[in-house]
Amino acid sequence: MKNQIAQITALAGDYIGPEIMAAGQKVLATVAKNQNFDYQITDMPFGGDAIDKTGDPLPQETIDASKNADAILLAAIGGPKWDKAPRRPEQGLLQIRQELNLFANIRPTKITPAMMKFSPLKQEKPVDFVIVRELTSGIYFGTPREKHDEYALDTMRYTRTEIERIARLAFEMASKRRNHVTLVDKANVLDTSKFWREITAEVAQEFPNVTYDQSYVDAASMKIIASPEQFDVILTENLFGDILSDEAAQTTGSLGTIPSMSKGIDGPALYEPIHGSAPDIAGKGIANPFSMVKSVAMMLANSFDRQDLADQIMTGIDVAVERGIVTPDLGGTATTDEVTATIIDAINERR
Amino acid sequence: MKNQIAQITALAGDYIGPEIMAAGQKVLATVAKNQNFDYQITDMPFGGDAIDKTGDPLPQETIDASKNADAILLAAIGGPKWDKAPRRPEQGLLQIRQELNLFANIRPTKITPAMMKFSPLKQEKPVDFVIVRELTSGIYFGTPREKHDEYALDTMRYTRTEIERIARLAFEMASKRRNHVTLVDKANVLDTSKFWREITAEVAQEFPNVTYDQSYVDAASMKIIASPEQFDVILTENLFGDILSDEAAQTTGSLGTIPSMSKGIDGPALYEPIHGSAPDIAGKGIANPFSMVKSVAMMLANSFDRQDLADQIMTGIDVAVERGIVTPDLGGTATTDEVTATIIDAINERR
Numbered sequence A, B: 001m002k003n004q005i006a007q008i009t010a011l012a013g014d015y016i017g018p019e020i021m022a023a024g025q026k027v028l029a030t031v032a033k034n035q036n037f038d039y040q041i042t043d044m045p046f047g048g049d050a051i052d053k054t055g056d057p058l059p060q061e062t063i064d065a066s067k068n069a070d071a072i073l074l075a076a077i078g079g080p081k082w083d084k085a086p087r088r089p090e091q092g093l094l095q096i097r098q099e100l101n102l103f104a105n106i107r108p109t110k111i112t113p114a115m116m117k118f119s120p121l122k123q124e125k126p127v128d129f130v131i132v133r134e135l136t137s138g139i140y141f142g143t144p145r146e147k148h149d150e151y152a153l154d155t156m157r158y159t160r161t162e163i164e165r166i167a168r169l170a171f172e173m174a175s176k177r178r179n180h181v182t183l184v185d186k187a188n189v190l191d192t193s194k195f196w197r198e199i200t201a202e203v204a205q206e207f208p209n210v211t212y213d214q215s216y217v218d219a220a221s222m223k224i225i226a227s228p229e230q231f232d233v234i235l236t237e238n239l240f241g242d243i244l245s246d247e248a249a250q251t252t253g254s255l256g257t258i259p260s261m262s263k264g265i266d267g268p269a270l271y272e273p274i275h276g277s278a279p280d281i282a283g284k285g286i287a288n289p290f291s292m293v294k295s296v297a298m299m300l301a302n303s304f305d306r307q308d309l310a311d312q313i314m315t316g317i318d319v320a321v322e323r324g325i326v327t328p329d330l331g332g333t334a335t336t337d338e339v340t341a342t343i344i345d346a347i348n349e350r351r
């Protein structure tokens, strides 16, 4: 942490973004007050909101405030309103990943016994794995990328350094978990995947206590449904990570429950729900605050070394689930405010 | 059909390949004998089997016999034995797709009420959609593709013609089904996807009776689990189709039940199970013959205009399911031979 008081830049974004950001900040205020955590929040425009205010989804002042922060909270951006904008909200998202070198996107998939009833899967084994997705390279950013009248092309490109640093991060995470890494690729077809296999095998040797295997991406998309308990840490490139992490999220029953962390090289990390801005339910007060509240917990544990506060928040969420105070996406009838109040009460009761 | 008597080239391949191919051919012989369908089968080496015999997974004589056929039946290829071969079995598969211009791979996902119990999904609505996957272009074949010491790259490339012809095929299929096409792409990131959207929108105008929408690939990977009933025909590029069709197959409970058809431009179509050669169960006589037997049915209906024979086969499979005569992958205890005999008996009983 570079600042004396924890500096948090908050990017509320669009549609349900501000609704869940408010919930996250209320919960943060609760644990902070109870436990002496000093912080300052700076709200900055981002996404469609920033387009409306400045014409650009990622204004320079938002970049600056993000770079100067110790951590960034992002809620959700985008929506049909800006489909025809010269730079769409998503472009801002891709750009902030690059500006802050957020090379690793970490998405936990966890189905606890209490959450099992929400899962669309019949299987009843608890699921607990993490997807480590490369976030600033691959076909998202590779050049050339061209669209002509008669053909178009994109380039999936990776350098050794890009693969090494994220592979190392995946093995480090595994060594604090169940000591297993699965590289997901398409090495029977792609040259970049063969390259990932070579380099990851080298990195694996630095971690003799972590077991290591590989899966083709098509097979992995089946295993996430058929036998998710076999995974601990899934390491994969940008596009495969995009697809598989959404699939994995869906197996928990609702995207509305899943946070993520995007780690930079030495700058601040960014925490955000994995879902979008859900224009269809915006303004109704029924957005699930779990994903944002868990993003706050992830931030406290990882950027501020306050696992204690993160645990309090997670317990608060468990209590809301146990009491059945959940939003409609989880089959409940509670509002965002009611769920948030339940979490806050549970935290306060347990002080 | 170019030959007087239906000419079928059979590529049994590796491990369970020959076991299920035998089952498929027995069922074919049964309906053919009953109903006056004249055909000749030519068995040719392919995959690891062909590497062992000739050093090449796709020998020239196999290419020739395939090109001269009216239809091709392929069982399954590959296995660890040939991992270090100069050209692996998979290379043969990619090459035969190109040699025969098999530009469209059609994979049905169907969960009938009888099959519901095998599905890993809790949801109980019948599922019935088809994935139309582009099979001879995209990042599988695009150049440049390079692997150096410090970086590697692959190229996803599509021409207008390649997209037009498969889009048209998808809309034609939809117009014989429930009149809906969903294009799956990543148009918020990829130039090739933007190109797919433009061209598919043009093709859509030729089919005013077919409704048309789009889904990002990450969202589609969720919908296949969360609300598969919304799909009729999914149109997508090669790599996305690879991932999503395996995911979709898994929602039916076992890959062992799913056939596929790969259509050429004017040459013969190729029919094959979507699963691999399953080295772990080879030789045990327990491979599920459903996928191969259904591939035979798909061939009869599509290459030989014999929907009547296809229907008889599908009824035979239903009977085996009803009687619980299924292989271990579906929770049963029957052998490949017992399942096959049940299908044949059911066909003969119903003559």
Ligand SMILES: CC(C)[C@H](C(=O)O)[C@@H](O)C(=O)O
Binding pocket: A090, A093, A094, A242, B188, B189, B218
């Ligand atoms: C909005 C989109 C560009 C983005 C991505 O593909 O990375 C999103 O799907 C995500 O996963 O964060």
Ligand SMILES: CC(C)[C@H](C(=O)O)[C@@H](O)C(=O)O
Binding pocket: A188, A189, A218, B090, B093, B094, B242
């Ligand atoms: C074996 C492999 C090259 C192939 C593919 O990726 O196309 C397979 O997964 C398939 O779907 O037929």
